[in-house]
Amino acid sequence: MxxxxxxxxxxxxxxxxxxxxxxxxxxxxxxxxxxxxxxxxxxxxxxxxxxxxxxxxxTKAPPRDREVEAAKAKARAAERYGNRAAASG
Known part of the structure; x- marks a missing residue:
């Protein structure tokens, strides 16, 4: 995105x-x-x-913060793929 x-x-x-x-x-x-x-x-x-x-x-939505969105994506990957995804990020 x-x-x-x-x-x-x-x-x-x-x-x-x-x-x-x-x-x-x-x-x-x-x-x-x-x-x-x-x-x-x-x-x-x-x-x-x-x-x-x-x-x-x-858009009327406030701009997204890149660091916050990256942390969310990392958390989703860790949940989806297990700890190996979080360890490689």
Missing amino acids: LHNFEPPATDDEVEAAAIQYVRKVSGTTRPSQANEEAFDEAVRAVMAATQHLLESLV
Whole structure:
């Protein structure tokens, strides 16, 4: 999730999300040389769409704190996967 954080999502976070999406859709973590240009173009397009979306969303909720949300995610992972997830975080 990238919406409604203080400070706002960085370009690196938006890019990481775009790469994750394109990898998921394409079914590959690293495109072949023949598909690299299409992969990179898709990442740029998803980044632009994501940035536009984040800039357009409106909320009345107070911004989330990154550290608090990270702690919640770590606790959920520990509950879901046991202590090994908490130990690796």
